Amino acid sequence: MKTKHIFYLLLLLGLGALVVYRINANNESKNANGPKAQGGATVTGMVLEPQNFAENLSLSGSLEANEQVELRSEISGVVEQINFKEGSKVSKGQVLLKVNDLELRAQLAKINTAEKLAAENERRAQLLLGKEAISQEEYDVAQADLQSSKAESQLIAAQLGKATVKAPFSGTIGLRYISEGTYVTPATSIAKLVNTDKLKLTFSIPEKYSGQVGIGSELTFTTAGSKEEHTAIVYAVEPGVDVATRTLKMRAMAENKEGKLIPGTFANVALPLEAVNDAIMVPTEALIPIQNGKKIFVKRDGVAKEVEVQTGARTANSVRVTSGLKAGDTILTSGVMILKDGAPVKVTLSQPVANTASQ
Numbered sequence: 001m002k003t004k005h006i007f008y009l010l011l012l013l014g015l016g017a018l019v020v021y022r023i024n025a026n027n028e029s030k031n032a033n034g035p036k037a038q039g040g041a042t043v044t045g046m047v048l049e050p051q052n053f054a055e056n057l058s059l060s061g062s063l064e065a066n067e068q069v070e071l072r073s074e075i076s077g078v079v080e081q082i083n084f085k086e087g088s089k090v091s092k093g094q095v096l097l098k099v100n101d102l103e104l105r106a107q108l109a110k111i112n113t114a115e116k117l118a119a120e121n122e123r124r125a126q127l128l129l130g131k132e133a134i135s136q137e138e139y140d141v142a143q144a145d146l147q148s149s150k151a152e153s154q155l156i157a158a159q160l161g162k163a164t165v166k167a168p169f170s171g172t173i174g175l176r177y178i179s180e181g182t183y184v185t186p187a188t189s190i191a192k193l194v195n196t197d198k199l200k201l202t203f204s205i206p207e208k209y210s211g212q213v214g215i216g217s218e219l220t221f222t223t224a225g226s227k228e229e230h231t232a233i234v235y236a237v238e239p240g241v242d243v244a245t246r247t248l249k250m251r252a253m254a255e256n257k258e259g260k261l262i263p264g265t266f267a268n269v270a271l272p273l274e275a276v277n278d279a280i281m282v283p284t285e286a287l288i289p290i291q292n293g294k295k296i297f298v299k300r301d302g303v304a305k306e307v308e309v310q311t312g313a314r315t316a317n318s319v320r321v322t323s324g325l326k327a328g329d330t331i332l333t334s335g336v337m338i339l340k341d342g343a344p345v346k347v348t349l350s351q352p353v354a355n356t357a358s359q
Helices: 002-039 102-130 136-161
Strands: 041-047 051-071 077-082 095-099 164-166 171-173 191-206 218-223 230-237 247-255 266-283 288-290 293-300 303-314 318-323 330-332 345-349
Touching (some): 102 136, 330 345
Antiparallel strands (some): 051 191, 095 164, 288 293, 293 330
């Protein structure tokens, strides 16, 4: 019996020791975790301040010659004379090429002779009509012959004028594709003439900005391989938005007196939009993408609160928030991916983001 009592006594003592150990362990855990749970996680944040913000729209465009045309002969024939050098400057009205016109000249001489004879016949018929020696009908026939001869003479003269190809505007001649002695037709390409004193810059903007850009708007652009900025002014706008791309096509004119710009070059366009004096800018890392947009955590009453926001233009390290936040809000910028709505937080404040902008 004594052994059995001793066993039960030891068992009770062991259970008591286990209970005391668990109570002490729980107290230590509460003491260790209590202050952290009460103060919350420590994160970085910033107080939003209104900033001056000049929004720029970054676009791509292409440069085109102010005027450009493929030179062709309006009549068929053998090239008799070429009066230009490849790559040279030419003036408006300058004779560039001449097609052999001997046959046309012979036809014109023949028609001129017939016209003189018709004119003499008409004169005689008019005298005879005055003496009532011929009828009015006979005179009308003579007069019709004269008018027909004149019309045919004008037609041949017009064809003869087309034997000479002249520059339709001042510009630079490109590479020629023919030589003297080549038989050309209206389908034969002779050379390309371009005017590059000014260049057209064609680009498209998203439809939501169509009300902010119009004729007279000034923009800057750079070309591939060069950091030099050039200026252009919008002079034409398509009357409607492209339904496939939801963009509006525009065209600007740029001076090119020094000839640094080349038609066909790709251009990086910077189009300034409206300036905002009270923009709300947030760091890109503060934004959290969600199914229907974006959200940001804001500190309110010591806890993190989720706020859905609408965004606009962005810079290299910041985004403009157009709705959902206001000046004076404290947003959380670090550790936001593990935060939960309503979680207690301690915030270490940082400086506002810069406001250099482009889109």
